[in-house]
Amino acid sequence: MIKCALNEILISFSTVNVFCSQLGKGIMELLEKAALSQHGVKIRMLLPMDDQIKETTQKLKEQQQIHIRYSKQSSQTKPTILMIVDNALSLIIDFKDDKKQNSYEAIELASYSNNKSTILSCTSIFENLWMQTEFRGSTNVSFPL
Numbered sequence: 001m002i003k004c005a006l007n008e009i010l011i012s013f014s015t016v017n018v019f020c021s022q023l024g025k026g027i028m029e030l031l032e033k034a035a036l037s038q039h040g041v042k043i044r045m046l047l048p049m050d051d052q053i054k055e056t057t058q059k060l061k062e063q064q065q066i067h068i069r070y071s072k073q074s075s076q077t078k079p080t081i082l083m084i085v086d087n088a089l090s091l092i093i094d095f096k097d098d099k100k101q102n103s104y105e106a107i108e109l110a111s112y113s114n115n116k117s118t119i120l121s122c123t124s125i126f127e128n129l130w131m132q133t134e135f136r137g138s139t140n141v142s143f144p145l
Helices: 016-024 027-036 051-061 116-136
Strands: 008-013 042-048 066-071 080-085 089-095 107-113
Touching: 008 016, 008 027, 008 116, 016 027, 016 042, 016 051, 016 080, 027 042, 027 051, 027 066, 042 051, 042 116, 051 066, 066 116, 080 116, 089 116, 107 116
Parallel strands: 008 042, 042 066
Antiparallel strands: 008 080, 080 089, 089 107
């Protein structure tokens, strides 16, 4: 999905473990390439508040096309990734155990869609979380996914 993006990627990682597992699979390199592509894909990321994550993403934040906001991780949060590409594709991955390295053992449910109403719902959730980080400050916002 990241490789086919032309305009915008919205991505949310609800827990530190989910982010770190995807980091090990090369997602940051893919996002960086998308931002530096000839299209200059705009990327907005919502990440859980964590010193390691802030340090890891510092280089990305220096790029003009990548915007990152941090939110407090709720203990009630189900480990999830939410990604929307060009308002045309969505991917939601729910994890049963975000500490597992093997995707088969870690993933509980994944939903990929190009259905407009599904994408609109996912985009609304992302935008709501994004605005909450802007208006309330990053320490007061938690991921409800």
